[in-house]
Every structure is written in structure tokens, then in C-alpha cells.
Amino acid sequence: MSKAVFRTIPLRDLNADQLLDLSKRMKLSLSRADMLAVQKIYQDEGREPTDVEMEVIAQTWSEHCKHRIFGAKITHVLDGKEETVDGLFKTYIRAVTEEICKNKPDFVLSAFEDNAGFVRLDDDKAVCLKVETHNHPSAIEPYAGANTGLGGVIRDILGAGKGAKPVASIDVFCFGPPDIEQDQIKAKDVIHPLGVMRGVVRGVRDYGNRMGIPTVNGAIQFDDTFIYNPLVFCGTAGIIPIKDIAKEVKPGHLLIAAGGRTGKDGLKGATFSSAELTTDSHEEDQTAVQIGNPIEEKKAADFVLAAREKGLIQFVTDCGAGGFSSAAGEMLRETGGEVWLENAPLKAPDLESWQVFISESQERMVIAIEEKDLPAMQELAAIYQTELCVLAKADGSQRLKVLHHGTTVCDLHVAALHEAPRREMKAKWRTQPAVKPAVPVRPESWTETLKTLLADFAIVSREPVIREYDHEVQGNTVLKPLAGASGDAPQDGSVIRVDGSNQLVAMACALLPEWGKTDPNLMGRAVVDECMRQLVAMGSNPDRIAILDNFCMGNPDSERELGALVECTKGMAKTATAYATPFVSGKDSFYNYFVTDEGPVSIPVTLLVSGFGIVEDAKHVVGASLRRVGSSIAILGKASAGLRGSIVAKYTKGIGMDAAPDFCEVESLAAYRRYYELVKQGAILSAHDIGEGGLAVALAEMAFSGKAGLRIATDKMPAAAGLTTAELLFGETPGRLLVEIDPEHVEAAEAAGLVIIGDSTRDPYLYISHNGTTLIDSPVDQLKPLWRDGLVKYY
Known part of the structure; x- marks a missing residue:
């Protein structure tokens, strides 16, 4: 293609409804207020925008790129009390x-x-x-x-x-x-x-x-x-x-693009990701999805790292959401400059100007260099077999000027481009009251309850997925995702x-x-x-x-959903x-x-x-798998009441309407620091966090190492008064760790606030009791297959 292909978009005389309709037709994902702000830019400049400029503004102002909701002024009502949040990110x-x-x-x-x-x-x-x-x-x-x-x-x-x-x-x-x-x-x-x-x-x-x-x-x-x-x-x-962290683009720097070619894949990806999905999305938005080529990216990566080693890079960024528009727009934000689209290597010759500039085709990096270093960069590009072009030049003009075959297709002041209107939003959240179960939960068998949880999709082994990945390439993975005697226990x-x-x-x-x-x-x-x-x-x-x-x-336009975000x-x-x-x-x-x-x-x-x-x-x-017979098993942290949000609540009627278990950060941090001192002393053999599924699931997962069984008594377990058996076994209170300790370090561990609750045994059983009453008693080899094989038939 030997000429620029672009259009002028009449919008200076449109009313607000017509502006919003234009945004929808062009899939800009810009609101009514946004479009009015765009209109003001062009009314002030006395001209109509090009389609390239409209796409550049839409990409730059998109929620995906600008994070405008986290920058918004939010009026938030919590349990009837109003407050103003002057930006979630800032605050x-x-x-x-x-x-x-x-x-x-x-x-x-x-x-x-x-x-x-x-x-x-x-x-x-x-x-x-x-x-x-x-x-x-x-x-x-x-x-x-x-x-x-x-x-x-x-x-x-x-x-x-x-x-x-x-x-x-x-x-x-x-x-x-x-x-x-x-x-x-x-x-x-x-x-x-x-x-x-x-x-x-x-x-x-x-x-x-x-x-x-x-x-x-x-x-x-x-x-x-x-x-x-x-x-x-x-x-x-x-x-x-x-020494290579600091970077800066200065007037006179060349911007070069290296890596993959530019095509029609990934068009409007930033704006597509800033809107809801519908039943039409699968058909209408296919071009928003990029096409990847990891081998091309590997070559570009080696090229970038080699150029950095030689001191040739002044600034580098990736070409992601918004493509050249985002990368060049951000790099020229302080200086302004000229972009020459005809220099970009293309996958196909029929791209329009806006497509070249905002395409999110993959494997592209944009690098600022001193003009004198261009021959050295070209030489490196040849060595690493990655394509390179001179895309732009920083000039201190404070304008982003994009040319295509000598024709100006975009000319925007950088301040106007990067100053999207601030959103003002409303949020609301009402705390849900806790309802205690009227009848204590007593299933026929706590062992069967544990088996049910181990087979739940929230807990089952992810090994079929983990095995798809090479987690040892580069040779530096010390603690791997799976461990234990058979290499299949969770970490x-x-x-x-x-x-x-x-x-x-x-x-x-x-x-x-x-x-x-x-x-x-x-x-x-x-x-x-x-x-x-x-x-x-x-x-x-x-x-x-x-x-x-x-x-x-x-x-985020739902007050309740935004309220949940504010509270989170x-x-x-x-x-x-x-x-x-x-x-x-x-x-x-x-x-x-x-x-x-x-x-x-x-x-x-x-x-x-x-x-x-x-x-x-x-x-x-420290790994999470039980390592030997004869160790002492300790717990760090205190169990609180509450089963709301827990895995066990899905299976046991009458629970889960109470509160989720609370914890104290001050106590937890102090405990973590004491634990770390034990780590430095070599006192810790293994440790596993107590998370989804609670204590019983964490103990089972430790025992899945295949090295030993566990005999546990919860009588002395740190816990709030009056906990139910369900809360003791399956409560998910944050701030807790199970810790395997060499017996010679037990005294030091207890001095650091850990509480001994059992030991590892030669018999491969998981046995848990409370005040002499057996709660869970099962051979580990009856538990592990339920957990290990949960995803196997699906993946």
C-alpha cells in the first residue's frame, strides 16, 4: 500500500446521544461524558478528528489501559454511613x-x-x-x-x-x-x-x-x-x-520496533476488554484476539537482553494493549514526536492507518536509542534474526504526530491525549449478619466428611495441569510445585x-x-x-x-458490586x-x-x-511435605469461630451462614517473625499453610508426601473458646501454619509460640482425636487417591 487510508469522523456538531451512538458503532467503549470531552478537544482545535485519532483516544482512555475506576471519585455507603473515596489506587x-x-x-x-x-x-x-x-x-x-x-x-x-x-x-x-x-x-x-x-x-x-x-x-x-x-x-x-532500572526518553532519541510483524489480529483489544461479553462476542470480536508466536518472542527477548548488556537501550517497553499507539504514546508522553507507520513491517499489505497503529499483534518491543547506536542495533537484530524498523523520533514538540506515507493521520497534544475525564461513581455495601446454626453439626463420620472435601474441585490435586508445564527449565527451580516421595504432594x-x-x-x-x-x-x-x-x-x-x-x-456500574470492590x-x-x-x-x-x-x-x-x-x-x-517419621507436629496461629465461605459449608446443612473466621494481623506478623527465626536455626523440617479445607485437609496434604503418617490430638490446639468440631477440623482461619519440627528443637519451637499437637508415625494413617474421642481415622492410601485423581478424568 503506497498511501495512507484513513477517514475524518464528523463529531463537532453531534449531540450527546449521537456521540454515544458513534462510540457504540465504532466499538470505542467510551461513555457519553468521554465523548463530550473528545468533542471539546476538536471544537477547541477547530477541526474534525481522524479515525486514527479516535482509536488512539479510545485505547488510551480505555479502562484496560487507564484504570479509571481505580482513579474515580467514589461515594461509598457502608451500612448506611456515607464516605468519599478519593481514588482507590491513590488511597x-x-x-x-x-x-x-x-x-x-x-x-x-x-x-x-x-x-x-x-x-x-x-x-x-x-x-x-x-x-x-x-x-x-x-x-x-x-x-x-x-x-x-x-x-x-x-x-x-x-x-x-x-x-x-x-x-x-x-x-x-x-x-x-x-x-x-x-x-x-x-x-x-x-x-x-x-x-x-x-x-x-x-x-x-x-x-x-x-x-x-x-x-x-x-x-x-x-x-x-x-x-x-x-x-x-x-x-x-x-x-x-x-544499574539498568532507570530509563528515560529524550528529544532526539529514535524509537525502533523489533520482533513480530503488524497485522489485523488484536484490533480493538483494549476497548474489547473494557466492555461486557454478550452472545454476539464470539462472532463479532474475533479480531480482538491476538495470534501468538513464542519462537518470535524468544528471538526478540534475546535481542533485547543482548542490547541491554551492550548499553544500547535508553528506554524499552512492550507493544501490548493498544499496540504502537500505546507503546509510542507512552514513550513520547513527555516529549512528543513523529511516528512513521509506513516503516512498520506488515503481515498483509491492506492494513488501514488506524489498524497499523492500534493493532495488538504480538512479539513486538519498542526501544528508544541514541541515533548513533542504530547500526549496532541493526547488527544485533541480524544476529538474533529479529526484524527491526525505525518507528519514530522524539522531538520535544509535545505533540503525538503520526504520519503514513507522508500524510498526517494523527496530531494530538500529549496532555490532551493522556488526561481522560475523571469518573464519579457510587458504591454501596451492607454487611451480612452472622446467623449461628440452631443445631450442632454432627455428621455420621468426620472421616467421610474429610474424604468428601478432598474430592472437591476446590481442593483436588492440580497435578494433571502442573505436569503440562516445564517447571525446571533454566535449572534454577529449588522448591518445585510438587514434591514428596512420589513427586506428587502439593507445595x-x-x-x-x-x-x-x-x-x-x-x-x-x-x-x-x-x-x-x-x-x-x-x-x-x-x-x-x-x-x-x-x-x-x-x-x-x-x-x-x-x-x-x-x-x-x-x-462496576452496579453500586453493590462496586461496593464490594471498595470493601475488598x-x-x-x-x-x-x-x-x-x-x-x-x-x-x-x-x-x-x-x-x-x-x-x-x-x-x-x-x-x-x-x-x-x-x-x-x-x-x-522449607517445603510443605512431611519429611520423616518421629517428628513433632506443631501449629502456629489460633483458630477462630466461623465457617462462612468454607469448603465444608457447601456439604453440611446448617453451617456457613455465620461469619467467616477473623484473625489478628499484629499477632500473625509477630508469629511469622518468630517462625523465621526458627527457620534460620534449622529447626523447621516442613511447613504447610492451613487454607481451604482447614486443619484436616492440610494434615492430609502433608501426609501425602508418602514419608510418614500423622497422629494428632486437637485438645491443645490454639483456638477460641467453644469451637465446634466442624470449626476445629475444617475451619479456614487465616494466619495459621502446620509445622514439622525435629524433636531436638521442640523446646525452641514452644518458646517461639508454636503448640505441639502430635507427631509423625511409621504407620501410614491419619489419626485425629479430641479429648480422647476419635474424629478421623483413615489409612493415607484411602485418602490420597480421592485428592490425586479428582481432575484426571477431566484433563
Whole structure:
């Protein structure tokens, strides 16, 4: 194509309704207020916009890119009392981190300023982690959506600082139940959860394995609410020399694009992800899904890292949502500059100007360099067999000027482009009262109850999925996702070694969407605690942990749903503050609801907290599997009353209407620090967090190591007065760890506040009693198959 192809869009004389209709017809996902603000820009400039400019503004202002709901002014009513939240991000995330960093000035090196946040690993190196969602694309194209979801977050790491090296990945999925009947799905063209699961897992598998990056940690949740809107979180950790974190674009810099070619895949991806799904989405929005090529990205990654090593990179970012529009728009935000679309290599010759600029075709990086370094970059590109073009030049004009074959197709002041109108929203939440069961729960057999829980989709082994991934490539995975005598026992997270450092990195994640349905504030607190608890259990220094927040929710225009988000964010901030655990990155995904023939179906407010902690010595690494016969088994933390949101509540009538179990952050942090001192002394043989399914499930999972049985008495277990047997065995109180201790260290453990509740035995049985009464008595080999084989027939 030898000329620009673009259109002028008349809008200066349209009324508000006509503007909104234009937004819908062009699939801009811009509101009435947004379109009025766009109209004002062009009324002031005395001209009409081009279609390129409209697409650029829509992408830049999209919820996906601008996070406008987290920046909104929200009038929130909690239990009838009104308050004003002056920005969720500013109030509960940035301010929390800034306050924490005052007391940890040398730990967080960068937060919320780059593609990922950095914390100090040692004197020379920093570690970063980024987690993204790819929900909407994965709903309509599970393989491609998840494939490019992981590819995109790997590029986020390559675009962090002047180029971090991707060293490990995590993935977290939320699906509908795999055993649901097709006729129970109340909408046409919705892919069955089994098809979604298989496609998503294989998409992530193929990208990560082919890139040579180990997938070391993750989680899967199943719930009816995720049938229409699956959630697909993909994350990657990176390592970078501290000297290469700072970056800047200056006038005179060239912007070069390297990697894949630009095509018609991924068109309007940012705006597509900022709207609800409908029965028409599967047909109408196919072009919003990108097509991945991990081998192309591997070449681009090696090129970027080689260029960084040679000191040739001044700034780098990935070409993700919004394509060149987003990458060049962000890089030229301070300076302005000219973009030359005709220089971009294309997959096909018939792309219009707006398509070249906003296409989200994968495997592309945009790099700012000194003009004198162009020949050196071209030489490296030839070595690594990656295509390179000169895309733009920063010029200090403060305008984003896009040319196509010499014709100006976009000319916007950078301030106008990046100043989207602030939203004002309303939220409401009413605390649900706790209702105590009138009749105590006494099933015929607590052992049978345990067996039921072990077979529940929330608890069963994820081994069929884990085995799809190479979790040992690069040779640095110290604590693997599965362990034990047979290599099939669950772990709380993973630990990786870092080349050239004595420090290691632990990675973990946590989410509890069932809690969010009734108590989002406590869910926010509990999820932060669970992630922290898992990292500490594996040997991380509790004072050297950083976390990420990833929010997904349905319709933010619903006052109740937005109210749940506000409460969840408050709870998360409270626990992060108490633990002095800074946020260094995050992401949000809204409009995860589907309009069925019977009305909209929304996901519950879902918070994923993922985190990374510094393990200061390889000797400190602690696994979650029982290691030997003759150990003492201790518990850290106190059980509270309440079974709301628990797994057992799904199966036992009369419970689950009470409160979810509360906990005290101050006590928990003090306990984690005492535990860490025991880790440094070598007193801890293994440790496993008590999470979903409670104490009995955690004990069973420890015993699945195949090394020993367990004999436990709950008489002395730290617990609130008057707990029921169900609460003792299956309550999910946060802040608790099961700990295996060498007998010679029992005295030190008890001095640190751990309470001995039993020991490991040669007989491979799980035996739990209370005040001399047997509660659970079963051979481990009768329990393990129920847990181990739960997903086998589905995957």
C-alpha cells in the first residue's frame, strides 16, 4: 500500500446521544461524558478528528489501559454511613506503599512507574514480578487468549527497566465446574468450561515451554459464576542489574520496533476488554484476539537482553494493549514526536492507518536509542534474526504526530491525549449478619466428611495441569510445585535460585472468591495474609516480601458490586499495612459479566494477591511435605469461630451462614517473625499453610508426601473458646501454619509460640482425636487417591 487510508469522523456538531451512538458503532467503549470531552478537544482545535485519532483516544482512555475506576471519585455507603473515596489506587495502594517504604527505603526500588515493580535482591540485582489478565480473549478463544496472555506478561518483564530477564512464571485460572452439563449453560455460543480449561492450560503451556521459562506456581478455582467469564491471570518474574532500572526518553532519541510483524489480529483489544461479553462476542470480536508466536518472542527477548548488556537501550517497553499507539504514546508522553507507520513491517499489505497503529499483534518491543547506536542495533537484530524498523523520533514538540506515507493521520497534544475525564461513581455495601446454626453439626463420620472435601474441585490435586508445564527449565527451580516421595504432594509455592546471587526468590499466590461473595473486606485481608503466610512458610524473610494486587469484577456500574470492590480494597490495604508488605505492581479487569438470555451473570469480586519474597540462604528453603517419621507436629496461629465461605459449608446443612473466621494481623506478623527465626536455626523440617479445607485437609496434604503418617490430638490446639468440631477440623482461619519440627528443637519451637499437637508415625494413617474421642481415622492410601485423581478424568 503506497498511501495512507484513513477517514475524518464528523463529531463537532453531534449531540450527546449521537456521540454515544458513534462510540457504540465504532466499538470505542467510551461513555457519553468521554465523548463530550473528545468533542471539546476538536471544537477547541477547530477541526474534525481522524479515525486514527479516535482509536488512539479510545485505547488510551480505555479502562484496560487507564484504570479509571481505580482513579474515580467514589461515594461509598457502608451500612448506611456515607464516605468519599478519593481514588482507590491513590488511597489504598499507592499511599500504603509510600508509607511502608518510609521504613524500608532500600527495599522497593521502583513501584507503579514501569511495566513491573522492582525490589532489591542483593547489592547488584533486583527482582520484579508482573501479573496480567487475559479474560475476555480467553473466553472466546481459550488457546489463543491464554497463549498471548502469557506472551504479553513476558514482554512486560522484558520492557521493565532497560530489559529484565524473565526467569519464572505463574498462572492462576478461574473456570466453571468441569462437570456441568451443556444444557445448564444459559447462552448460545458459550464454550463449555472443559473446553475453556483445556484450551487455556495448553495455551499457557505452549508459550512458556517454547520460550524456555519455567512455570513454577499457580492456582485454579472452580465456580458456577466463572462459566461465562473465565479468569486467566498470567505472571512472570524477572531479574535485572540495579544499574539498568532507570530509563528515560529524550528529544532526539529514535524509537525502533523489533520482533513480530503488524497485522489485523488484536484490533480493538483494549476497548474489547473494557466492555461486557454478550452472545454476539464470539462472532463479532474475533479480531480482538491476538495470534501468538513464542519462537518470535524468544528471538526478540534475546535481542533485547543482548542490547541491554551492550548499553544500547535508553528506554524499552512492550507493544501490548493498544499496540504502537500505546507503546509510542507512552514513550513520547513527555516529549512528543513523529511516528512513521509506513516503516512498520506488515503481515498483509491492506492494513488501514488506524489498524497499523492500534493493532495488538504480538512479539513486538519498542526501544528508544541514541541515533548513533542504530547500526549496532541493526547488527544485533541480524544476529538474533529479529526484524527491526525505525518507528519514530522524539522531538520535544509535545505533540503525538503520526504520519503514513507522508500524510498526517494523527496530531494530538500529549496532555490532551493522556488526561481522560475523571469518573464519579457510587458504591454501596451492607454487611451480612452472622446467623449461628440452631443445631450442632454432627455428621455420621468426620472421616467421610474429610474424604468428601478432598474430592472437591476446590481442593483436588492440580497435578494433571502442573505436569503440562516445564517447571525446571533454566535449572534454577529449588522448591518445585510438587514434591514428596512420589513427586506428587502439593507445595505452597516455589523457590528459584538466581544466577550470580546467594539470595533466592520465593513465589506464591492466593485468592478466595467464595469469601468475596459475602465478606469482601475480610477476603481482601485474608488473601494478603495467605500469600504472605505461604512465602514465610517457604523460608522468606517476612520483612523482605512484596505483593501485587490483581482485581477482577463484574459490572462496576452496579453500586453493590462496586461496593464490594471498595470493601475488598480496604481490607487488602489494612493487612498490607499491618504486615509492612508493599504493593509494587497490579492490574484490574472489569466488566467480567455476560449478558445471557435470562439477564447478566457477573463473577464475584475476585482479588488475586501474588507475591515474591527473598530467601536469604538456600538452607532456609522449607517445603510443605512431611519429611520423616518421629517428628513433632506443631501449629502456629489460633483458630477462630466461623465457617462462612468454607469448603465444608457447601456439604453440611446448617453451617456457613455465620461469619467467616477473623484473625489478628499484629499477632500473625509477630508469629511469622518468630517462625523465621526458627527457620534460620534449622529447626523447621516442613511447613504447610492451613487454607481451604482447614486443619484436616492440610494434615492430609502433608501426609501425602508418602514419608510418614500423622497422629494428632486437637485438645491443645490454639483456638477460641467453644469451637465446634466442624470449626476445629475444617475451619479456614487465616494466619495459621502446620509445622514439622525435629524433636531436638521442640523446646525452641514452644518458646517461639508454636503448640505441639502430635507427631509423625511409621504407620501410614491419619489419626485425629479430641479429648480422647476419635474424629478421623483413615489409612493415607484411602485418602490420597480421592485428592490425586479428582481432575484426571477431566484433563
